[in-house]
Amino acid sequence: MKFLFFLSLGAALIWLALRKTTDAEFANIKTSLSNANYYWIFASMIISGMSHYFRALRWRLLLNPLGYKPKIYNTFFSVMVGYLANFALPRLGEVSRCGLLTKYEKVPFTEGFGTVISERALDVVCLIILFFATLAIEFDKISGIANDLIFKTVSQKFQALMQKELFVIIGGIILLMGSFAFLYFRKKIQSLLSGKAKGFIKGLWDGLLSVKNVDKPMQFIIHTLLIWIMYILQVYVCFFAFTETAHLSVMVAVVIVVFGSLGVIAVPGGTGAYQLIVIQILTTVYLIANTVAFAFAWAVWTSQFLLILSLGLLSLIFLALLNKDAKE
16 A cells, blocks of 8 residues: 555656656657767766665665674665665665575674664755755755745645644643553553663663764765765766766755755655756756756666666675575
8 A cells, every 4th residue: 555655646746847748758758868978978877886885885885883893795785675675665774684684694683773874864964964964055046946845845744734633632631641551551661661671672772872973974074075075976977978067066966966865865765756856956947948857867767766776686696696505
């Protein structure tokens, strides 16, 4: 049901992007795609693969303080399978890559999952910092789109909830009932946490704290920076694939990465949502023709999808083959 829901949502967003496109514009899109320099698209795929490799190296650094030193190839292949799984269901990738590392490297699932939560939390912090830095540098150009996509949306939803008296009353009742229930059952909760649940929570907590205990903090910072630099470069080099976008600067790539991430967060893999946001940015902010913006957005997204699809499937095969002897 979740898969069908998000697939339908992606299809609806694609329809929104296409609904006003005329036959002449479709012809122009086809021309733009046929005239694109796909060497730059291929270069973007290589850069994207490097970002995934640096993510695997960073994840390995988080696992080291817990006493685990998984093989680099097992970590990388698990990360790629995780990205592939995220196209099917949101957050399935985080679970699947921890499960694979448990299977092939004997890393306890709870501790591995704790490190992934820490990693994702760090990515959110990096994205927020990058967003406000970009907003400060490109304020005149992107303040309008930032207001439409983020500030206005969040504000409207919050106001709508707070205006509903029933919502506030129910929220207050749930909070009070939860507090009373905790006080009444606190002894039973303590006894429950002393068994297997305690071990589960401890493993998760140890994983969460792995960031604080990283053995090589400088390497960790460098890998984090390299991940985000690769994210920006993989978009920037794609500008050169189209004559109409070749003049765009690195800062435009940063804007696309920041706002395009919203589409990836909203819909698994960003299907439809990513393209819609990128097209809006290129056409309204940087005055790129709609047909070129459409071709560019789909070229970037499709190249990344094909990379994850191919590497994800190959990773499943290589994980089984390379660990065959160890398993026996």
